[in-house]
Amino acid sequence: MESALTVSNLILWIVVIVLGVTVLALARQVGVIFERIAPAGALTIGAGPGAGDEAPIMDLETLDGKPIRLGGPSEASRTTLIFFLSPTCPICDTLLPVLRSLKKDESGWLDIVLASDGELAEQRAFHERKRLADFPYIVSTQLGLTYQVGKLPFAVLIDEAGVVCAKGLTNNREHLESLFEAKERGVSSIQEYVAQQHAGGADGKRDVA
Amino acid sequence: MPELDPVIVLSARYGLALLLLSAAVGKLRGLTYFRGNLREYALLPDPIVPMAAVLIPLVELMIAAAAVNTATGAHAMIAGGTLLGVYAFAIGINLLRGRSDIDCGCTGPAARQTLNGWLVLRNIALIAVAACGAAAPATRPLGALDFAVLLLAVGSGSVLYAAVNQLTANAPHLDAMDAYMEQP
Numbered sequence: 001m002e003s004a005l006t007v008s009n010l011i012l013w014i015v016v017i018v019l020g021v022t023v024l025a026l027a028r029q030v031g032v033i034f035e036r037i038a039p040a041g042a043l044t045i046g047a048g049p050g051a052g053d054e055a056p057i058m059d060l061e062t063l064d065g066k067p068i069r070l071g072g073p074s075e076a077s078r079t080t081l082i083f084f085l086s087p088t089c090p091i092c093d094t095l096l097p098v099l100r101s102l103k104k105d106e107s108g109w110l111d112i113v114l115a116s117d118g119e120l121a122e123q124r125a126f127h128e129r130k131r132l133a134d135f136p137y138i139v140s141t142q143l144g145l146t147y148q149v150g151k152l153p154f155a156v157l158i159d160e161a162g163v164v165c166a167k168g169l170t171n172n173r174e175h176l177e178s179l180f181e182a183k184e185r186g187v188s189s190i191q192e193y194v195a196q197q198h199a200g201g202a203d204g205k206r207d208v209a
Numbered sequence: 210m211p212e213l214d215p216v217i218v219l220s221a222r223y224g225l226a227l228l229l230l231s232a233a234v235g236k237l238r239g240l241t242y243f244r245g246n247l248r249e250y251a252l253l254p255d256p257i258v259p260m261a262a263v264l265i266p267l268v269e270l271m272i273a274a275a276a277v278n279t280a281t282g283a284h285a286m287i288a289g290g291t292l293l294g295v296y297a298f299a300i301g302i303n304l305l306r307g308r309s310d311i312d313c314g315c316t317g318p319a320a321r322q323t324l325n326g327w328l329v330l331r332n333i334a335l336i337a338v339a340a341c342g343a344a345a346p347a348t349r350p351l352g353a354l355d356f357a358v359l360l361l362a363v364g365s366g367s368v369l370y371a372a373v374n375q376l377t378a379n380a381p382h383l384d385a386m387d388a389y390m391e392q393p
Binding site for chain 1: 365
């Protein structure tokens with residue numbers, strides 16, 4: 001009897017430890033997921049022209065001196081993605097390859113414009129170092145102020161009619177793609193999408209968290 | 210001192226020794242970080258913060274070393290419980306000040322978690338463990354099974370403690386996400 005209890009006790013201990021390790025692993029995974037997605041979705045923050053508003057027409061100049069017009073109906077009926085970045089933003093760096101692949105894959109309908117702000121010499125060095133010559137690169141304080149860009153990397157999608165379809169903080173490829181998704185579905189932000197899901201749900205219980 | 214079964218007393222002592230050791234090592238490895246951390250708590254006058262930042266992990270190490278020694282174990286548990294009480298107090302004061310955005314600094318920069326009520330509760334639970342460790346172990350012959358149980362109890366206790374810590378560290382992320390989802 002006593003040896004049976006001893007064996008049972010030891011087996012239970014092993015089970016307890018395995019369960020403890022499992023709980024710890026799960027908790028860590030949740031933590032990692034939070035880090036990856038935080039802040040969630042391509043978040044729309046603050047003021048500035050929002051989805052559905054006409055993008056203000058701005059005549060600007062790229063780093064290599066070419067004139068560029070943002071906003072207003074596009075003659076070639078192309079959509080424009082303005083991607084706000086900075087030489088000092090590490091997450092922006094991780095998105096550069098994504099932008100390159102988007103430029104290649106979506107070249108049929110999408111123009112990508114990079115926008116930054118700050119000292120010109122630093123911008124030129126960054127532009128050179130990251131080999132960004134393929135993209136129109138605008139250095140303009142006015143542009144950032146117009147769209148009320150507070151946090152980077154930030155992206156604004158303007159459709160062929162010159163209307164803002166979506167904008168938000170974009171920390172990864174999924175966030176960037178969510179902007180295109182928003183254009184396709186006519187939903188301006190993840191908040192609006194969640195709100196729609198709630199309205200469609202039985203009692204408004206949260207199903208996206 | 211009331212007597213408790215030696216397995217319970219020793220589990221408490223070894224468990225807390227392990228906890229204090231990992232806390233001290235974490236703090237010493239990220240000393241610059243911990244110094245800034247201590248300053249954020251805003252409880253000590255600025256000039257003594259650098260000294261306190263070294264002293265705190267050293268005290269933790271000393272208590273951890275004393276805890277595993279039979280002769281000094283009970284006293285180490287009283288000191289450890291007091292230290293955890295001081296931490297809980299420091300966290301509580303800053304929570305009352307509304308400064309829930311600062312890092313606990315519990316284990317240095319490796320495991321960041323912002324201050325919250327759970328940390329106070331956690332420390333109170335740890336003080337209860339220290340109280341068990343401060344009891345005198347009853348004299349009874351210890352067999353192989355007792356040592357196995359001691360090892361397993363410390364192991365499972367540490368793993369569960371780490372899991373609870375991780376979960377409390379996750380909680381503010383979830384709150385932030387909820388707050389975000391609810392904004393218009």
